[in-house]
Amino acid sequence: xxxxxxxxxxxxEPLSRERIISAAVELLDTVGEGGLTFRALAKHLxxxxxxxxxxxxxxxxxxxxxxxxxxxxxIAAVDDADATPQEAIRALALGVFDAMDAHPWxxxxxxxxxxxxxxxxxxxxxxxxxxxxxxxEAAQFTAASALMSYxxxxxxxxxxxTRTLRPDTDRTEFLDSVATAWKELDPDEYAFTRNVAGQLxxxxxxxxxxxxxxxxxxxxxxxxxxxx
Amino acid sequence: xxxxxxxxxxxxEPLSRERIISAAVELLDTVGEGGLTFRALAKHLxxxxxxxxxxxxxxxxxxxxxxxxxxxxxIAAVDDADATPQEAIRALALGVFDAMDAHPWxxxxxxxxxxxxxxxxxxxxxxxxxxxxxxxEAAQFTAASALMSYxxxxxxxxxxxTRTLRPDTDRTEFLDSVATAWKELDPDEYAFTRNVAGQLxxxxxxxxxxxxxxxxxxxxxxxxxxxx
DNA sequence: ACCTGAACACCGTTCAAGT
DNA sequence: ACCTGAACACCGTTCAAGT
Numbered sequence: 236x237x238x239x240x241x242x243x244x245x246x247x248e249p250l251s252r253e254r255i256i257s258a259a260v261e262l263l264d265t266v267g268e269g270g271l272t273f274r275a276l277a278k279h280l281x282x283x284x285x286x287x288x289x290x291x292x293x294x295x296x297x298x299x300x301x302x303x304x305x306x307x308x309x310i311a312a313v314d315d316a317d318a319t320p321q322e323a324i325r326a327l328a329l330g331v332f333d334a335m336d337a338h339p340w341x342x343x344x345x346x347x348x349x350x351x352x353x354x355x356x357x358x359x360x361x362x363x364x365x366x367x368x369x370x371x372e373a374a375q376f377t378a379a380s381a382l383m384s385y386x387x388x389x390x391x392x393x394x395x396x397t398r399t400l401r402p403d404t405d406r407t408e409f410l411d412s413v414a415t416a417w418k419e420l421d422p423d424e425y426a427f428t429r430n431v432a433g434q435l436x437x438x439x440x441x442x443x444x445x446x447x448x449x450x451x452x453x454x455x456x457x458x459x460x461x462x463x
Numbered sequence: 464x465x466x467x468x469x470x471x472x473x474x475x476e477p478l479s480r481e482r483i484i485s486a487a488v489e490l491l492d493t494v495g496e497g498g499l500t501f502r503a504l505a506k507h508l509x510x511x512x513x514x515x516x517x518x519x520x521x522x523x524x525x526x527x528x529x530x531x532x533x534x535x536x537x538i539a540a541v542d543d544a545d546a547t548p549q550e551a552i553r554a555l556a557l558g559v560f561d562a563m564d565a566h567p568w569x570x571x572x573x574x575x576x577x578x579x580x581x582x583x584x585x586x587x588x589x590x591x592x593x594x595x596x597x598x599x600e601a602a603q604f605t606a607a608s609a610l611m612s613y614x615x616x617x618x619x620x621x622x623x624x625t626r627t628l629r630p631d632t633d634r635t636e637f638l639d640s641v642a643t644a645w646k647e648l649d650p651d652e653y654a655f656t657r658n659v660a661g662q663l664x665x666x667x668x669x670x671x672x673x674x675x676x677x678x679x680x681x682x683x684x685x686x687x688x689x690x691x
Numbered sequence: 692a693c694c695t696g697a698a699c700a701c702c703g704t705t706c707a708a709g710t
Numbered sequence: 711a712c713c714t715g716a717a718c719a720c721c722g723t724t725c726a727a728g729t
Contacts, residue, residue, distance in 0.1 A: 379655070
């Protein structure tokens with residue numbers, strides 16, 4: 236018998252940085268940030284924890300590489316060839332939003348990444364559209380940064396929410412529970428919050444996110460220098 | 464000799480939730496997020512790690528209480544009695560910004576806090592100004608959320624930066640090094656980023672932050688319903 | 692009621708030893 | 711060159727035992 240039909244541990248390919256990172260992404264998606272352990276990852280790759288260190292310097296770099304790979308793929312997939320600058324920015328922002336939605340840990344790690352390289356990719360693509368919007372040079376950095384910060388903020392909050400959530404509760408159920416909690420706040424101290432609790436219940440995360448982008452875009456367009 | 468002039472361990476007051484939290488804030492400020500250990504905290508309070516659990520359910524709650532106390536104090540100190548809505552929002556945002564500056568860990572933990580209560584305080588105060596700006600009811604939630612997300616995004620980035628920084632490097636030195644790194648990026652892939660690298664060098668964090676707030680405020684004011 | 696600190700079940704990371 | 715896995719130096723958290 237030359238080949239064993241069911242090897243219990245298949246060590247298909249040799250270990251590689253690439254395989255490690257994609258296994259890390261898988262683990263992050265399934266068990267969350269806390270579940271990404273060198274021991275768990277090693278088991279997943281049918282090896283010992285030490286082996287990983289040959290390809291990766293440590294946990295920080297591993298997390299960084301994981302987001303980088305996810306964001307890079309997402310950003311590359313956004314097609315803004317025939318779009319107006321505004322449309323392109325919305326498409327880009329939505330791309331990041333959907334990536335966070337699929338991988339909630341991206342939201343937290345986006346800011347934590349020491350390389351900053353995933354953020355830099357987004358920043359560059361936003362910036363090009365800012366230029367296309369004829370924003371004066373001196374204000375271009377501000378405009379692109381504002382959009383970037385907003386996107387990061389939403390990412391962080393979304394990640395925080397999914398982290399708080401029981402894995403089985405769905406969106407509307409969650410929003411309902413928050414809205415109910417808000418309605419029970421002290422009427423004097425939290426008058427506004429109580430008042431908008433209803434809007435929270437019927438809100439769509441993606442639309443709300445885009446509405447925020449549009450607010451900033453309105454502000455940016457007000458900076459526009461004349462054509463010609 | 465009734466009193467010992469130099470008691471080596473002074474256990475002034477009994478342990479209390481309050482003392483634990485303020486010791487936690489002190490530790491976070493001095494040794495950072497990673498340095499806040501139950502063992503270190505216990506030593507600081509001249510007790511054992513187990514004692515802390517009598518007053519606090521665990522590390523998550525402790526961190527939450529720590530930001531809550533810092534943000535609550537900051538927010539309470541912001542006086543917006545005689546300000547226009549725009550001025551009040553700027554003052555509020557700057558308050559949070561300065562709190563983050565003094566306590567870099569706040570930036571990260573603001574989103575992580577499970578109670579969300581520090582964010583809720585800010586949200587409420589922003590919201591009241593949004594109402595004063597005569598934003599239509601249906602858009603009030605969006606407007607307040609956008610400002611909130613932006614503030615959180617900047618907070619997160621700031622925290623990430625100070626975390627990356629060697630404790631001794633100062634602001635301008637850091638900005639210079641980032642600007643230099645940006646100038647060395649691939650000219651085709653990062654044309655925009657290279658282009659604004661100069662603006663990064665001469666930028667003021669606080670002003671940049673406020674400029675972003677103003678962009679969003681411009682967008683919000685465009686939503687304004689007519690007076691009367 | 693509150694505190695103590697040893698003990699438990701984990702971590703990330705290192706490193707001698709293997710192939 | 712690459713992998714192995716025991717070992718080290720930590721964690722947060724628990725809990726019997728003390729006051």
